[in-house]
Structures are given as structure tokens and as C-alpha cells.
Amino acid sequence: MPVNLDIVIDTAEYEVDMKSGLDTMQGISDATRMIGETLLLGKVPERITAKSSIRTTLKKTFKGSYGLSFRLDVLDEEPRKELRRIGNSVFTELMGYFMKEALYIETHDPSDKAQKVLDKLGDNAEDLIKQLRLSVMKNVHEVAIKFDYDVSVKYRKSFEERIPLARFTKDTVHAVQATKTDERLNLMASIRRFNTNTGNGRLQLEGEEETVAFGFRVNYRDVDFAMKKKFSENLDKNNGIEVERWDYLELVANPIRLLDGRVVKYLVVGFIDA
Structure with missing residues (x-):
């Protein structure tokens, strides 16, 4: 076929x-x-x-x-x-x-x-x-x-x-032409999509309207279970509710940038507990 x-x-x-x-x-x-x-x-x-x-x-x-x-x-x-x-x-x-x-x-x-x-x-x-x-x-x-x-x-x-x-x-x-950098950013982000088997997804920064791709800096199999759970819980909690009521995660991530400086993906290093 x-x-x-x-x-x-x-x-x-x-x-x-x-x-x-x-x-x-x-x-x-x-x-x-x-x-x-x-x-x-x-x-x-x-x-x-x-x-x-x-x-x-x-x-x-x-x-x-x-x-x-x-x-x-x-x-x-x-x-x-x-x-x-x-x-x-x-x-x-x-x-x-x-x-x-x-x-x-x-x-x-x-x-x-x-x-x-x-x-x-x-x-x-x-x-x-x-x-x-x-x-x-x-x-x-x-x-x-x-x-x-x-x-x-x-x-x-x-x-x-x-x-x-x-x-x-x-x-x-x-x-x-996008390049990965060692620059570290602190982000306030809501998880809008997350594949629990591959570790890929989309996040939305606080105050922004567009989503951006994200993944993890290390192989997904090496990501701590507690971190994986944090992402899936945030996605579940914010699904179907008004943006004003969203919960956000404070993340540490390396950006992947285009030549003009725009970020097309974040590689998550960890998160900061409130």
C-alpha cells in the first residue's frame, strides 16, 4: 500500500x-x-x-x-x-x-x-x-x-x-538557522500542551498571547518524575478555565533563538518552587 x-x-x-x-x-x-x-x-x-x-x-x-x-x-x-x-x-x-x-x-x-x-x-x-x-x-x-x-x-x-x-x-x-544558547532565563509560564511520553509541548508566558515550543535540556528519560508531574498537573489545572485564573510555573530554561533574537523553543533546566 x-x-x-x-x-x-x-x-x-x-x-x-x-x-x-x-x-x-x-x-x-x-x-x-x-x-x-x-x-x-x-x-x-x-x-x-x-x-x-x-x-x-x-x-x-x-x-x-x-x-x-x-x-x-x-x-x-x-x-x-x-x-x-x-x-x-x-x-x-x-x-x-x-x-x-x-x-x-x-x-x-x-x-x-x-x-x-x-x-x-x-x-x-x-x-x-x-x-x-x-x-x-x-x-x-x-x-x-x-x-x-x-x-x-x-x-x-x-x-x-x-x-x-x-x-x-x-x-x-x-x-x-536557530541556535541553542547557554543563556539561562527565568520564566513564568503556563503549560498549554504536554506529551508525557516524549516531553515535548507548548507553553505560554505570562502576559503573552502566543505559545512557544518547549522540551528539556536533558533526555526526557532522565527527567525527574516530580518535574514531569509538575508539568502535567499545571496543564490539567489550567485547561478550560479563564486566563485570569491560570496558575503559572516559574521555570529556568535555555532559549533557542532565531538570528533576529526571537525564541522558538525553550529547553527547560528546572523549576523554582514558590
Whole structure:
């Protein structure tokens, strides 16, 4: 059961610079295969090789901006069984999730089925996100960087139905250049989303309207249980109540900043008891 996908480059002409276009398509192919190997083989690949049973195959081009169809092929029986178990819809939902997380973009809450797959991945989920950021996402953005064309990836569920998974623009490319610092900040934050199996989530600083991604400075498996519980309790307590009544945690964290100084993620070091 191959997964059929489309790449769409938003250009008024039905053409694109060959070098940049190929780099972008290679980046999307590598991201797709990397996510596929992690979900179906249970390990995060350090690099993509020709020996893998998870492959991408070019199919055809189409009009309406510059479009290219491709598919994810699974050659061995065991990963095929895993794909059938997960299902194409959940697999592609997780494709979009990991591509966005690699760019610090806020995502919708995963479906129950997708959440179960994420929970099973544990630390591999964060390892995959880090691996995608190393080089793959830089290649994905080549067309956006050099020609200011947006690029999107879509799941072709049927001939008529195409579901957007992720969009790459001259703005999202800044996330690739984000850097982790040793700067330590004290934050007053409310936890708005928290995955108790991976340690990733979103927090909202007191007085701010937007959420920001957060994780932990150390591997999540090494985080003290009392700290994990503190985060989940804050999320539960503040869910469904007015912002004026929220409780906040005082956290110590290292920021990950864009070149312009904006923070896209906080790596929590600890919290301060009141």
C-alpha cells in the first residue's frame, strides 16, 4: 500500500530553476524516507541509503504551479505490515507533524491513533526531529530561499482529495538557522500542551498571547518524575478555565533563538518552587 504524495511549488510559470528545484525535492524525499524509516522500522536513520526498504519514487508532473507526484514505497514485508497497522492517513498525519515540529511550527493536537504511535516512539520522536533539522530542512527550503516560492507537500488520498501536510516558505526557513544558547532565563509560564511520553509541548508566558515550543535540556528519560508531574498537573489545572485564573510555573530554561533574537523553543533546566 504505497503512500501517494504531491510536491507543489507556487510559481506562476509551470517551471522552476533546476538546481534549486532538485535540491528542494531531494530534501522532501529524504524527509519522507527518514520519517518512514522511523515509524515503520523503529529507528531513526543517521543518513538515507540506497539499501533501505523504504523508498521514494517519482511519478509525474502536473500543472497548476509546478507540481510533482511521488510515492513512498515499502519493499519488505515487516514494515509493510506496520504501515497497514498504522494506516496511510495516520502515517501522513505524522509526516506533517514531524516536518512542522522540525521547524518549531505549532501543530494541531494529534488524532488518538497518531498519539498512540508518538507515545510508542518515546525518545525516538525527538531524535527524529533533531535529525530532520540537521540538513534535510535546509535542502527543502532551497526554492523558498533563492526564488521566494512557497513549497507544499500534500497527501493524495484520492484523485479528488489532496490533504496539505506542510508548507515551506522564506519565513519557515529561519527555523533552520536557530541556535541553542547557554543563556539561562527565568520564566513564568503556563503549560498549554504536554506529551508525557516524549516531553515535548507548548507553553505560554505570562502576559503573552502566543505559545512557544518547549522540551528539556536533558533526555526526557532522565527527567525527574516530580518535574514531569509538575508539568502535567499545571496543564490539567489550567485547561478550560479563564486566563485570569491560570496558575503559572516559574521555570529556568535555555532559549533557542532565531538570528533576529526571537525564541522558538525553550529547553527547560528546572523549576523554582514558590
